[in-house]
Amino acid sequence: MNVEQKIIFSEQTLAIVSKIVSHYPEGKQKSALLPVLHIAQAEFGGWLSVPVMDYVASILNILPIEVYEVATFYSMYNTKPVGNCVIEICRTGPCWLCGAEEIISHLESKLKIKAGETTADGKFTIKLVECLADCGNAPVIQVGWDYHGNMTKEKADELIIDFDKNNKVSHKNPYEI
Amino acid sequence: MEKKILLANIETPDFGKFETFRKQGGYAAVEKALKTMSPENVVDEVKKSGLRGRGGAGFPTGLKWSFIDKSTNNPRYLLCNADEGEPGTFKDHYLILKNPHLLIEGMILSSFALGANTAYIFLRGEWFYLMKILDQAIEEAYAKGYLGKNILGTDFSLDLYCHPGGGAYICGEETALIEALEGKRGNPRMKPPFPAIKGLYQNPTCVNNVETIAAVPWIINNGGCEYANVGIGKSTGTKLISACGHINKPGVYEIEMGLPVEEFIYSEKYLGGIKNGKKLKAVIAGGSSVPILPTELILKTAKGEPRLLSYESLADGGFETGTMMGSGGFIVMDETTCMVKSLLNYSRFYHHESCGQCSPCREGTGWMEKILHRIEHGQGNMHDIDLLVDIAKHVEGNTICPLGEAAAWPVRSSILHFRKEFEAHVINKKCTFNNG
Numbered sequence: 251m252n253v254e255q256k257i258i259f260s261e262q263t264l265a266i267v268s269k270i271v272s273h274y275p276e277g278k279q280k281s282a283l284l285p286v287l288h289i290a291q292a293e294f295g296g297w298l299s300v301p302v303m304d305y306v307a308s309i310l311n312i313l314p315i316e317v318y319e320v321a322t323f324y325s326m327y328n329t330k331p332v333g334n335c336v337i338e339i340c341r342t343g344p345c346w347l348c349g350a351e352e353i354i355s356h357l358e359s360k361l362k363i364k365a366g367e368t369t370a371d372g373k374f375t376i377k378l379v380e381c382l383a384d385c386g387n388a389p390v391i392q393v394g395w396d397y398h399g400n401m402t403k404e405k406a407d408e409l410i411i412d413f414d415k416n417n418k419v420s421h422k423n424p425y426e427i
Numbered sequence: 428m429e430k431k432i433l434l435a436n437i438e439t440p441d442f443g444k445f446e447t448f449r450k451q452g453g454y455a456a457v458e459k460a461l462k463t464m465s466p467e468n469v470v471d472e473v474k475k476s477g478l479r480g481r482g483g484a485g486f487p488t489g490l491k492w493s494f495i496d497k498s499t500n501n502p503r504y505l506l507c508n509a510d511e512g513e514p515g516t517f518k519d520h521y522l523i524l525k526n527p528h529l530l531i532e533g534m535i536l537s538s539f540a541l542g543a544n545t546a547y548i549f550l551r552g553e554w555f556y557l558m559k560i561l562d563q564a565i566e567e568a569y570a571k572g573y574l575g576k577n578i579l580g581t582d583f584s585l586d587l588y589c590h591p592g593g594g595a596y597i598c599g600e601e602t603a604l605i606e607a608l609e610g611k612r613g614n615p616r617m618k619p620p621f622p623a624i625k626g627l628y629q630n631p632t633c634v635n636n637v638e639t640i641a642a643v644p645w646i647i648n649n650g651g652c653e654y655a656n657v658g659i660g661k662s663t664g665t666k667l668i669s670a671c672g673h674i675n676k677p678g679v680y681e682i683e684m685g686l687p688v689e690e691f692i693y694s695e696k697y698l699g700g701i702k703n704g705k706k707l708k709a710v711i712a713g714g715s716s717v718p719i720l721p722t723e724l725i726l727k728t729a730k731g732e733p734r735l736l737s738y739e740s741l742a743d744g745g746f747e748t749g750t751m752m753g754s755g756g757f758i759v760m761d762e763t764t765c766m767v768k769s770l771l772n773y774s775r776f777y778h779h780e781s782c783g784q785c786s787p788c789r790e791g792t793g794w795m796e797k798i799l800h801r802i803e804h805g806q807g808n809m810h811d812i813d814l815l816v817d818i819a820k821h822v823e824g825n826t827i828c829p830l831g832e833a834a835a836w837p838v839r840s841s842i843l844h845f846r847k848e849f850e851a852h853v854i855n856k857k858c859t860f861n862n863g
Contacts, residue, residue, distance in 0.1 A: 273547075273588040275502075278628060283610035284593045288552060316610070323612040323782075324593025326552045342776050343514035343715055343769075344671040344758055380596065380776050381514045382553060385671035385756070386521075386678045395555045424555035424591070 257305045263289060266425045267309065280312050283320055287327055288424050296336060296421035297328035325379065333368040333375035335413040335420045338392040341378050344385035349401075353389050354378065356403045360410065373414060394420035395427050430657055432645045432665045433638065434681045437525040443560060445567035448528040454573055456647035457535050461581045464647075469540035473643065475651025477663035482508055482599070482636030483714060483754040484829075485738055494623035495541050496631040504632040505538045505546040507640055508604055512551055512596040513714035514776060515756030518667035519637035521679040523550075523557050526641070527564040531587065533640035535573060536647055538585050541633050545586050548637075549604050552591040561589050596780035600828045601634035602626075603782065614782050615828035638667055659685030662737035666755050673761035675699035688712075688734045689726045692759065705761035709844070712741055713753020715773050716833030718840030719766075720750050746840070765860035766845040767852050770837060771799040777834035784827060791822035792834045802849060805856035812849045816842055 259267065267286055274281040286306055287298065294302045298321050300314075307314040321327045328336075337357060341350045354376075358364055361374050368375040384390045387399025393409060412418065441447045448454070460469050474489030495503060507530070511519040523530060530548070538546045550558050565587055568574045576584045590608055592598050598607045602616035605627050626632020642664060646654045655663045662684035668691070671677045676699040682691065691697045692707065701707050710725040711717060728734055729748035734741065738752045760769065778792035798815050801807045819835035826832075842849060852858060 273586075273590070275545075275628065278609070280610035281590075281608055284552065284607065285591050287593065288555075288591060310610075312610075319612055320593070320610065324552070324595050326594030341772075343711075343772055346769075346772050347672045347758070347760065347764065379594075380779050381512050383511045383513075383517045383520050383551065385515055385517050385758075386669060388671055388677075392553060395553075397553075397556075424558075427555060427559065 257294060257301050259289075259293065259309070263293060263423065264309075266423075270425075271310070279310050280316065282310060283312070283317065284324070285425075286310060287317070287321060291327060292421045292423045296332045296334070296419075297330060331368070332377075332421075334373050335393060335418060336375045336377055337409070338377045338379045338382075339365070340380070340382040340384075340388070340390045340392075342381040345382075345389040348388035350389040353391070353401050353403065353406055357406055357410075360407065374410070394422055395424055430665055430683045431681055432654075432657070433522060433529065433641050433667060434525065434679075442525070443527050443564065445528060445564070445571060448526075449571075452648070453528050453644075454532055456644035457532055457573060458579065460536055460539055460647050461579055461583055466540045466542060469536060469647065472646055472651035473540070476642075476646045476654035477651075477661060478639065478642055478646065478654065479662075479738065480636055481638035481642070481666065481755070483513070483716070485752060488635065488639055491623070491635075492537075492540055492633060494621065495633055496624045497542065499631070501630045502545065502628075503541055503543040504627045504630060505534065505541055505543040506601075506604060506608065506627065506632060506634045507534060507546070507548040507637060508599060508601065508634050509548050509550040509554075509637045510592050510598045510604060511637075511754075512599055513716060513754050513756055514773065515671060515711060515758040516669055516714045516754040517671075518669040518679050518755055520554070520557065521669070522637055522641055522667065523554075523561060527561050528568070529641045529644060530561070530637055531564055531568050531574075533643040534587055535568075535578070535585055536643045537633075537635065537640050538587075539583055543633070544584050545588075547588050547590045547608060549590050549592060549598070549608055551598075552593050555591065558589045558591060565589070595782070596776075597782045597828070597830060600830065603828065604634060605632065612782070614784050615830075617827055658683055659735065659737050660739055662739060662752075666736065666752070668736065668755045668757050670698050670757040670759065672759040673702045673705065673764070674759045675702055682736055684735075684737045685740075686736045688736060691736060691757075692726075698759070701759065701761050703761075705763065707759065708762045708764055709760045709766070711750075711756070711758040711760075711837075712736075713751045714756035715758065715776065716829075716836060717751040717753040718746060718749070718836050719844065720840075721844045724748055724844070725750075746836075747843070750840075763860060765803075765858055766841055766848045767799065767803045768858060768860065770841040771796065771803050773837045774799050774834065777830065777837075781830060781834070785825070785831070787822045787825040788831045788834065791818050791831070794818055795822075795834070795838055802852050803858055805852060805858070807849075807853050809850065809853055812842060812846065812853070
């Protein structure tokens, strides 16, 4: 996240948040926490800083600790900065059987980082994940909200080139995709 | 074995749109139930059908519905568990993608049967693109009067919403799912009280899997007895099997219960045999949490009878020689697969996904992973193999939720059936396979 970026949702995003909150009974607005964290993460640089989590707590009228304990539990939320493009590689069971390790090694050597790290230019992060539930298309990777199945080294290269050349960002408000 | 209940007509162009689905007979069950049946009638038909929960547990659906506490005036909730995340299982993903309106129709019928006026579909958070498909379908159903107030002019009203998760396998456990829907960590709750008494916001709640709910419209249209005629014995109806691994045709197949496993694996109609002409070594038949079986036991039971894709036949022989239907996640492994490395992979998964509430699970899953890591890398000893079995037995049955069993059974069954491979790693001080 850009340090100068003001932590406040746009009117448009606030309208989405209000709609989500309306899905739950009165007084149960905490139920909206998971979806709102997805939005906050996408809109504030792909990760959840303490000020971002505090902001989410304030708009849902819950305690900041209630947000922290959730944000640190679920694997989809990043509590440390990530690159513009987060490449999530499934490495479990069927993906492993179908060559996930080869894809992981290839991406690590191509981007010159280890899984869990971000490139020095801040463009790419490699993240290993457990089962994306698309095992019929193994090996599978997810970039942003898009699944890419039957992954090969060539396909992985194409994805990187596309993001690099077009300065793409993988984190987008999921309610606006 | 050509019966299609869940995936019928899915290749029709624009089948995911309301009009196309309606023209193919969609929403007729809602018309029938809301206008001519009582909620009790719907529950009875589901009971008669013998439908069992398709998420993995296989509990009779009608019976589960009848546990809902009707003694209070508190709101009741129906939650659809679409938090699919068991390795090898991707059937719900496919069903929602291909047939979103069938799930919505099932949600309406099930909510009517339970007396729920609000229902949620809890989707795994990675699936926002599927949520978009479902949200569009839900919007169409509202516009056509199948959702909202006084559906089709009747007294029944229902609001239906999608809710995304945050990426935690444990939320597939019903009480963890409820916690997550309340905006908390997905820590399973102690039972009792069961969700049927105190579930979402402490109100009576029923949690059913996507595939279970999607079967209800056919049951209402055709009658519970007709559904019970499909399949074999107490394994009634059809089942979605998601097949993957070393096979020629991975994908989701709707089979009539009772199909021989051998036919499923080798027939061109289904999996088309093992990839690259290799030999079959082992199968995990119901998602990664069920016991693994070697070739001889997955194709035939210990009695020498053909193994069938049914709850009873897969379980035949108990833990020693059988397995479970589970979620229907069918993972096929060929002769090149290292069983130690495979087990290490699954053990890492369960360690990663343990919520950490119970000591046996939190500590046991990590301990098992650590031991497997050293065996795989040639640093283990023979005592480690027995120690693994011992730890697994102490984790199993000693946790709040079934993640303990899910982590323990692959360990126990892999060592039971492939012990020589574990010993070979210890003796040779290395892995003699070169796969993965």
